[in-house]
Amino acid sequence: MNSINLRNKFQYFPFHLVDPSPWPILVSFSLLSMTIGAVMYMHGFANGGLLLNLGFILTASGMALWFRDVITEGTLLGNHTKExxxxxxxxxxxxxxxxxxxxxxxxxxxxxxxxxxxxxxxxxxxxxxxxxxxxxxxxxxxxxxxxxxxxxxxxxxxxxxxxxxxxxxxxxxxxxxxxxxxxxxxxxxxxxxxxxxxxxxxxxxxxxxxxxxxxxxxxxxxxxxxxxxxxxxxxxxxxxxxxxxxxxxxxxxxxxxxxxxxxxxxxxxxx
Incomplete structure (x- = not known):
């Protein structure tokens, strides 16, 4: 029995410990890319607009996938307790x-x-x-x-x-x-x-x-x-x-x- 199953079987608290997710680190680097791209674009650097658009697309995609997982946890898995x-x-x-x-x-x-x-x-x-x-x-x-x-x-x-x-x-x-x-x-x-x-x-x-x-x-x-x-x-x-x-x-x-x-x-x- 793996650690996740053990945690679910012997959980004595009302909170939800989320599984490892790639979305937080993806969104973090996407936001960093979007910020750098925005600064480059506003100061006329080459490819600043491209980096800005790419960062925006990655940020929006990462947030959508992240929220999808939250919806799945609350709606299909029943992990969202009152707390x-x-x-x-x-x-x-x-x-x-x-x-x-x-x-x-x-x-x-x-x-x-x-x-x-x-x-x-x-x-x-x-x-x-x-x-x-x-x-x-x-x-x-x-x-x-x-x-x-x-x-x-x-x-x-x-x-x-x-x-x-x-x-x-x-x-x-x-x-x-x-x-x-x-x-x-x-x-x-x-x-x-x-x-x-x-x-x-x-x-x-x-x-x-x-x-x-x-x-x-x-x-x-x-x-x-x-x-x-x-x-x-x-x-x-x-x-x-x-x-x-x-x-x-x-x-x-x-x-x-x-x-x-x-x-x-x-x-x-x-x-």
């Missing part, structure tokens, strides 16, 4: 807290420049020569879309808890559709904007904040999409859906950040 589930949720909450501080740094840079505009940008905000986007056009529409998606994903979550499979599927599916429309509208907004990221501190602050949020919307959409597929495949039950619940927490975080972005960057910052 393991609580640990996973705590891990997601701590991850969201780290994301809060990432956005805090972006908002800090934005308010540092907008509250006391330097003379180099005309002593005004928006700076002279910048035509800001209309907050009551696409940004306002996107606000309704994102808040509506948060309501629908909450409806789908409560339907799942209540055992209403049809309601869970419909609520989650509508959330995904609204998220895709939001991303498409933001792409259109970027393509029609009268300024770019290289247009001084305003362009940098605008695209850094809204672009980072847009990236989070894409990640959150993938998160919710995986939950939707798992609902379709009967992976989730009223008491066993921690992965989908983590995605919902992440999506509500995205909603809240957008409200601050709309009020600060679009409405107040563009007035």
């Amino acid at each position: 393991v589930k609580n640990g996973l949720i705590i891990g997601v909450v701590l991850f969201i807290v780290s994301e809060v501080f990432a956005f805090l740094s972006i908002f800090w840079a934005f308010f540092h420049s907008s509250l006391t505009p330097a003379i180099e940008i005309g002593g005004s905000w928006p700076p002279l020569g910048i035509t800001p986007l209309d907050a009551f056009a696409i940004p306002l529409l996107n606000t309704f879309l994102l808040l509506s998606s948060g309501a629908f994903v909450t409806y789908g979550h409560h339907a799942l808890i209540a055992g209403n499979r049809k309601g869970a599927i419909i609520g989650t599916f509508i959330t995904i559709i609204l998220a895709v429309i939001f991303t498409a509208l933001q792409y259109y907004e970027y393509s029609e904007a009268a300024f770019t990221m290289s247009d001084g501190v305003y362009g940098s602050a605008f695209y850094a904040s809204t672009g980072l949020h847009g990236l989070h919307v894409i990640v959150g959409t993938i998160f919710i999409l995986v939950g939707f597929i798992r609902i379709i495949n009967y992976h989730l039950t009223d008491t066993h859906h921690q992965g989908h619940e983590a995605g919902i927490l992440y999506w509500h975080f995205v909603d809240i950040v957008w409200l601050f972005l709309f009020l600060a960057v679009y409405f107040w910052g563009g007035a």
Whole structure:
């Protein structure tokens, strides 16, 4: 009898000791390659873009395979006890807290420049020569879309808890559709904007904040999409859906950040 079987037979604790996995070291080196590639690309070195794309592909692939194993452990092998589930949720909450501080740094840079505009940008905000986007056009529409998606994903979550499979599927599916429309509208907004990221501190602050949020919307959409597929495949039950619940927490975080972005960057910052 090997050590793994002995461990499973005589386990006197509620935690899950994972089997050896190649994905952590793969993702680590993939992230390192992506970072080096990004620096090379931004400084004009040869093959920097190639290394950046390769690192991104390897990182995404490694994460997908890693999460696949986690889903297998929890859904098919039954290794996720109550304590393991609580640990996973705590891990997601701590991850969201780290994301809060990432956005805090972006908002800090934005308010540092907008509250006391330097003379180099005309002593005004928006700076002279910048035509800001209309907050009551696409940004306002996107606000309704994102808040509506948060309501629908909450409806789908409560339907799942209540055992209403049809309601869970419909609520989650509508959330995904609204998220895709939001991303498409933001792409259109970027393509029609009268300024770019290289247009001084305003362009940098605008695209850094809204672009980072847009990236989070894409990640959150993938998160919710995986939950939707798992609902379709009967992976989730009223008491066993921690992965989908983590995605919902992440999506509500995205909603809240957008409200601050709309009020600060679009409405107040563009007035």
